Amino acid sequence: MRMFFVQLFIFLFAATAVADEKPTKIRLTNGEWAPYQSQDLPGYGVSSQLVTKAFEAVGIDVxxxxxxWNRAMLLVEQGAWDGTFMWVLTPERERLYLASDPLFVLREVIFYSKDNPVEAKELKDLNGKVMGALDSSAFGQQFAPLIDDGSIIVARVPNNQQLFQMLAMGRVDFVPELETSGYEAALAHLTEDQQKRIGHLERLTYPWSYHLLISRQTEHGPYFVDAFNRGMQIIRANGEFDRIIGPYIRPRSLN
Known part of the structure; x- marks a missing residue:
């Protein structure tokens, strides 16, 4: 009987130890959004580098x-992958995912082609226009009432290359995008002459706060969120944050 209780104690102790063991690896979906995320960029882009360093600071490999992008989110929603980034929060996303503290805030602006100039002081000034937007993107969310009542038409595409080529060719009238990644897309995917024709409105800017989203189906979801938040605090304090992302969260010009 004594041996039975000894074996039972050892089993329960081992089971508890396994249950308390914290994961040392996380699986995140990623996508193409230069300069922040890309399979073809060093470290998979500066946002990916930031996420890697934050988790590395708390002992987690990525x-x-x-x-x-649509599939990247669906795989996390279903629990096939642990998380995804960098996303703005919407009520629907807060319902489906666990969200980290903000990574940083970036400015959305309205891009247009000077071949088809856009002048607007308020949202309703864009009535009758065609807006280009990315699949799964929350950019242009401020136009939702005008989209719902048919005042603005939306043309959605899967990537920024197609989006800015459509803008340069006049297939859409305007594109809401980050000032940084929008000009990055123009530089990467348009001809030199087309680049010179791209501009943005200084009015109607919109701030976006970006987050890591973790699946609610993942066993260690709350731990991953807490670990990432702690990791971000560490790399902000030691200067890694500014070194990696600092130059990319400030606007870039085509001039």
Missing amino acids: EYGFFP
Whole structure:
């Protein structure tokens, strides 16, 4: 009987130890959004580098998988992957995912082609226009009432290359995008002449706060969120944050 209780104690102790063991690896979906995220950039882009360093600071390795953005989110929603980034929060996303503290705030602006100039002081001034937008993107969310009542038409595409080529060719009238990544897309995917024709409105800017989203289906979801938040505090304090992302969260010009 004594041996039975000894074996039972050992079993319960081992089971408790396994249950308390914290994960040392996280699997995150990623996608194409230069300069922040890309399979073809060093460290998979500066946002990916930031996420890697934050988790590294708390002893967690990151595995990335690259997918179209719609699929990247669905895989996390279903629990097939642990998390995804960098996303703005919407009521629907807060319902489906666990969200980290903000990574940083970036400015959305309205891009247009000077071949088809856009002048607007308020949202309703864009009535009758065609807006270009990315699949799964919350950019242009401020136009939702005008989209719902048909005042603005939306053309959605899977990537920024197609989006800015459509803008340069006049297939859409305006594109809401980050000032940084919008000009990055123009530089990467448009001809030199087309680049000179791209501009943005200084009015109607919109601030976005970006987050890591963790699946509610993942066993260690709350731990991953807490660990990432702690990791971000560490790399902000030691200067890694500014070194990695600082130059990329300030606007870049085509001039």
